[in-house]
Amino acid sequence: MTVTLKQPGGPPVRLDKVGSAPAEGVGVTRSELAVDVPTLYATHWRSMVRLAVLLVDDVPSAEDVVQDAFVALHRNSHRLRDPAAALGYLRTSVVNLSRSVVRHRQVVRKHLRVAEPDHVDGADFYVLLSAEHREALDALRRLPCRQQEVLVLRYWAGLSEAEIATTLGISPGSVKSSASRGLAKLSKMLGGAR
């Protein structure tokens, strides 16, 4: 499958220079010797919360995930050889922590005799969406975690296969297969619903 990658700013950019949201691609200044967490927090908080919300589905959990990710970044910043890699580190934390939230929810649900609704739309943001968008998101939610993550990173964050592989800690081949399988299932679900 060929992928056209949307990059803000022309020439190919390194992973650490690409913001999560194309609109908010604020890079990290190279000249800084240490990771400046407060500045990163100020510039990337919103795009990180957006990434998390697309994975966990509710804003409060997403904000917590991002908070924890920044905490993790700060604790480990001295181990980052390249301060510019901080953004990639952050993104990986957000994805991993979001996955934990989703799994924790599944476990909790399994152990309740009477569970909460299967799909909790934590906030009104979901209600505000158009029917078409909602349909697409609902379909996405039915995919396995990995495929959801790959699709969100590819189509929303605009990352390349290699970048997604680094973020998720999987091989580029797995990224490709997850993406194509996920997309195929989505096509089926969205096509079938018509």
Add this chain to the structure above:
Amino acid sequence: MNDVPKKLRDALDAAARSAVDDARRPPPFDPFRIAPHRPPPSPKRRRAWLAPVLAAAAVLIVAAAGVSAVRVFGSDHHKPVAAPSPPSSAARSTMPSSSTPPVPIAAVHVSLFQGDGQTYGIGMPIIAQFSRRVTDAHAFDRAVTVTVNGKPAGGAWFWVNSNSGYQMEAHYRPPAYWPAHAHIHMNMPLKGLSAGRGLAFDDSLTLTIATGAAHVSRVDGSTEMMTVTSDGKQIKTLPVSLGKASTPTYLGTKIVMEKKNPQHMVSAPGEPYYSLMVPWSVRVTLDGEFVHAASWNGGNIGARSTSHGCTNLNTSDAKWFYGFSMIGDVVTYTNTGTSDVMPSWDGLGDWNVPWPEWRAGNLLKNS
């Protein structure tokens, strides 16, 4: 088919923007922030993050103060910014910075389940939630006072593990239900007090709530009837159907925890599968017993126990009960065909603990 990636991208973008709009600002870092919906991250992590940030902030303030002092030196009407006050004792005790040796005191943050000005049923315990496990309750027990209509309430704290994501909880109740139509006031001057070796509370709270009418409903499995009383007067007798022999309804005293219309109910693992949206549902246990409308069970309501553990009512009765119920109302169950009493931890099972045992404090000893 080819437009699926585009559809997905548009939907994701719309969702992201709808959830977090462009005007949304990051929340400021609050050293003692407790996320109400998730277990607070381990305080160790939070501290590790905060200490340097606060230290950096302090350095900035010092620098700013220094600069402004130099700039306005000699002019009277411009006082330099007040010298950076040393971090408050609580902050210092919990946040060792690199320049000062760490003080081995960790903060325990207290929050309350209840909110000021709310009205609850007469069975509602006051619930305090802790960000860290308290190891010694004596200072807490001595400091906290609860009054009902201005007189000491005479209750006690019961220390339990939290099932809502906190590290620990303490529930307060008097020996018998709260009086009806009463004002309850709690003063919790905990800040700085010890919560055990190496632990100190970091906040002080007060709480003012009220109780409404005394709603006590008695469900009797032998007659399949629920008798509803308000302020001691019997106002309704409703036919019910309780849990069948294989999924009996717990005995004991349950407290209304939540109301939902409709409530999504699904089968427990091992049961034949069901998934229903059930209208007029009043929750009485955490594991999923409700008092709810069961239009499908009409022939059995008032006659025999056939449910999965819930208390089935006819729809009109359930609708009435839903409107009647307040959080904290009391529902008692007898003759449900089991000897199992609702455990104290399965929701608000607080009244199923005998008073002497309650008074002792459970996980921690009361003074």
